[in-house]
Amino acid sequence: MSDTRTPNSALKIGVYVCHCGSNIAGTVDVHAITEYAAGLPDVAVAREYKYMCSDPGQELIRQDINHHGLNRIVVASCSPLMHEPTFRGALLKAGINPYLLQMVNIREHVSWVHTNKQEATAKAKDLVRAAVRRVCLHKPLEKRRVAINPNVLVVGGGIAGIHAALTIANSGKHVYLVERQPTIGGHMAYFDKTFPTLDCAACILTPKMTAVGAHPNITLWTYAEVAAVEGYVGNYKVKVRHKPRYILEELCIGCQECVEACVYKEGRWADEFNMGLSKRKPIYLPFPQAVPQKVLIDPDACIEFKSHRCKKTCVEVCGERKAIDFNQKRWFDEIEVGSIIVCTGFKTFDARRNVYYGYGRHKNVYTALEVERLINASGPTGGNIVLRDGTQPRTAGIIHCVGSRDHNTNRWCSKVCCMYSLKLAHLIRERTGAEVYNFYIDMRTPGKGYEEFYDRLLDEGVHFVRGRVAEVTDWPAHPSEEGKLIIRAEDTLAGFVRRIPVDMVVLSVGLEPQADAREVRRLLNISCSEEGWFLERHPKLAPVSTFTDGVFIAGACQGPKDIPDCVAQAGAAAAEAMALADAKYVELEPYTAHVLEESCSGCKTCLTVCPYSAISFMQETKTARVNEVVCKGCGTCAATCPSASIQQNGFEDGEIFEEVEGLLAYA
């Protein structure tokens, strides 16, 4: 830390202040700052420009470097996380080391968050002054190159994961697809039709599912979860936990004779895939088109697990194949991949939380997903929409925004409910001829062919009542309501309260982040929005990237999305992963630490704090040494070293001291 600041004839600093249109210039007196900067020691050139990040802006820097022989550059514009690479590029083009640059964030940290022009300008001046002093000490640095492993891990086998996996696999790279459920398919597999085209979900999904199962470049692991992730972009080590399905996957051929043979002649346990509307046996195939076509055993249901005294007719019938193994335990796989695509999807809002809609109390109140199963030909009723007592509803009410746009539950709009409610309205009306009422707050049908679909529903004579439902009750206020479920809502367009008796109530439940989104997020070292959706690197310009290089997100885990959007994002994420793989190597920031051997006392304190054990103790020299390949550049060791004998490139003590003092020095 002996380096202190004295005017240095060798230094020629160029300072560039960006207007960013009016984004900065609107709140900060850019001109004043430029003038101020020009007056600072060692500053040779100071300019302002409308858009520094534009080509002419960068060209400005390049020319000045060439004409004036600048050897340090300060750019006062937006967040370094936004454009640092851009301006480093400019320095490189001009033939000086890109790390002789310091950026000043006068947009996100000044002009956008302050209103008083005077105060904002004063703050910006301090920041510029600090940067000018800091940049004096910058040293030329070189990025490190690390080879990239071309394999990709896709987490989650919903439509997004499936699409991403296939895209990458088709490009000839190897994909590991890890799915928590015993089959891939995700929520889309539950649906009968998809809006607005009404094409059959199974018809478009199952071919893709089987393609995944059969693809030579895809290793499909269902009933498995990611247990641990370590490493960094291009070189991730991932540990995968396999849950026992008590079936040896490689031996099972999915003939399902075991299911037939099971000692239970009838299903007795709630069938997860049918939302509990039907029963399954202890040994079962999740659903007919499941991929992989492998059965599994539910240990909580199977007699053998409870009493060990089952006749094991399943084992008998499986015979020579010996695919059933009651002693199977969970096991782990370790894989190495270059990038990870997260497609963990969403969960639906628990309708019980909205007590007034009586889900779980009134038997004919259903969630949208349950109705999807009722409508589905492979569902519990073979596609007949019938109430619990087997009769067809003559009237049905569909309640929108259940668990959406509500500060008592979830504040956000779930985006897909309006459209799927329209779809369900159409199907219910088509299959049963029932009178259907939609209760909505606002109809949100943006999207190709969506508004047209809405028109179609209006033509079909479906009722639309604009009002949030207050209550679903079986409590009649009029003889005509006896034995019905009564929906009470204000018809806000008519301006009075209406009570509408129906046979069937459908709750259009909203979308929520997965219950364990936060754990997954930690596992992969990415961020979540406050609601729990995974956070993209930039909402517009980096929608599928995260702040962790090499980890991408796609589908509804990033926010409520319909199928087309999920698939589009999956494609985008796949492209990002392939681009990374095809680059062969990745450049890592050079912010690693190094030991100044002459002053190192060999106290070994640094060894204890390094999270990557990148520091070792050299017996011969009795000093510490940093392995720069392993070092990730957090700088903790530098802060810990009692004799300041470890320095972090780009964040040396001196540089930071200068910045701090520059901030505080009054003009």
Place this chain on the structure above:
Amino acid sequence: MKYTYYPGCSLKGTGRAYEESLLAVFHALGVALEELDDWNCCGATTYMSYDEVQSYALAARNLSLAKKTGRDLMAPCAACYLGLHKTQNYVRDYPWIGHIVEHALTVIGYSTDLSVRIRHPLDILLNDVGLAAIKAKVVHPLNGLKVATYYGCQLVRPYALFDNQREPTSMDRLLAACGATIVDYPLKTQCCAGSQKGTLPEVGLDRIQRLLAGALRVGAETIATVCPLCQFNLEVFQEQAGNAHPFNLPVLYFTQLLAVAFGTPLKQAGLQRSFVSIEPVLAHREIAYV
């Protein structure tokens, strides 16, 4: 166990039976109550529509007085219970209200510490006394007497601190413990129209009529209430509401039913003040009371 007791105006008037039975029950359970010294109106509903901030100041005086006693404050009247809680919250959440109220308190030489814990008898009976102790006191089990528990609005809204806001059950558990059968009464948290009966009769009557008819529909033999105004509306206006065919449905305070179960003498339970006597029902249920 000892609590500071805030009766509120109604319990001294139309709601006397509530106070009488309440005191009797707590006495029987050996829980001491000390009436808050020189309490004033809580500034309830009606006053709020005249001047909210003044009503907070009024409530604040009571809170300040109660805080001095160092004991929890028991407010049996739903309106008082809400008014006092609301004051605590608004004085905290809205600095300008806090400023005005605290200033006023200081002027009359009161402490501005309003942090006393406000409790409802239901809360105390369930969570402090406990069902076991109550069961132990029962001498006349209510023999499956069919009770519709009516909580009304202001006890559970907006501040449901000891019970579920949408499906309250505290009174159910309490009376069930005394042997009553609780009928499923979906209207249990609906509004009784408060003072509307007095001011806009047809509106009030309509509500009252629905609530009573509802109770009969689910086969209730009596309605248990927690609020003087609910009790008054549902009982006193039965004849008008019933036009022609009277409802004849006894409407008691939950404390009166407890008193019955505890064998408290009729007069001490304030039962002589009812318009519709509970006695026939008790007789029919063979509850050997009086």
Place this chain on the structure above:
Amino acid sequence: MLNAANFDKESHAVPETAEPRIVGFFCTWCTYLAADLAGTSRIKYQPNVRVVRVMCSGRIDPQFVLDAFAHGADGVLIGGCHPGDCHYQQGNYNCLRRALLLSRLLRQMGIEEERFRVEWISAAEGERVREVIDDMVAKLRKLGPLQMNRRLAPEISSAQEPACEEVTV
């Protein structure tokens, strides 16, 4: 680093009625991002904080904090990832350990505890940035200027001679 040369120039310029000046040390992955988010969501807060970006809160050397105070900062705010969220696994824990020790030291030096603050703010908590900064500024306004540099004046002026270092060009 503090030395006679820049000491004279700066410290005496501190006006008595100055607004509190706070130096923030934010980690790149959480709090700096949160501050960026506050910007993109146009959240408005007090302009008293000047942010120094470090890769990890674990990089923050107690000397940085002392240096800031010595040069006239009225407060220092450290921002890192929530416990368990550190991009480098445990940097924020190391930061916390040092901060605890440091805050004791600071109190002994007569620096009020409100002046040194460590906050965990995740990339999603733009609103939290506003809360923390506004709250801290309000507290420091009450306390008034610190002017540590005045108090330290004697020791500092006798600080070691400035040595000059060759700067690579």
Place this chain on the structure above:
Amino acid sequence: MELKRIVKFEVERDPAFARWITQNPGGERIRHCLQCGLCSASCPLSLWMDYTPRRLMHLSREGFKEEVLSSYTIWLCTSCYACAVECPKGIKVTDLMYALKARAIQEHFYPKRFAIPELAREFSRMILGWGRITESRLVMRVFFKTALGRMIGLSHLGLRLLRTGRLRWAREKVSRQIEIIGLLQDVAATRKELAR
């Protein structure tokens, strides 16, 4: 059937009133109102209202003071808080109803002999005088002011209440009334200060 011409000119709006409503406790979010009508649908008395609570919220935030303060709605609110608890945007409709009632009373926006505001007034007078309410006397005074006829109609009820000892004429009052007066006066005073 009568013909009625309705058009609202912008000058008929009262922006100050719109601002005022947002400044009331619980009204901070009124601009977020979705107009979903959950308040109206959960209100037990909305079926009697000329404007449903939802419409009233919109009229207020738009500043149609006349319509709002002269509407029946505010007087029908029994403050059961159903709307306030359920509002998806966290608007405390009930509190706003209080504020509107108070405003209407201040500005005499109600028909003569209309019981509800009279009740509120008498209530406040009684507090100022004795610090507590004696229901019997309160009811009497309100009826005197509004509907003598009805009172006589209800006399038999009164008698029954007397017989059961529930209508007590004895005056309920606090002993240190001076404190109540001081309290209320100071509130008024500080409020004026703040307004300035």
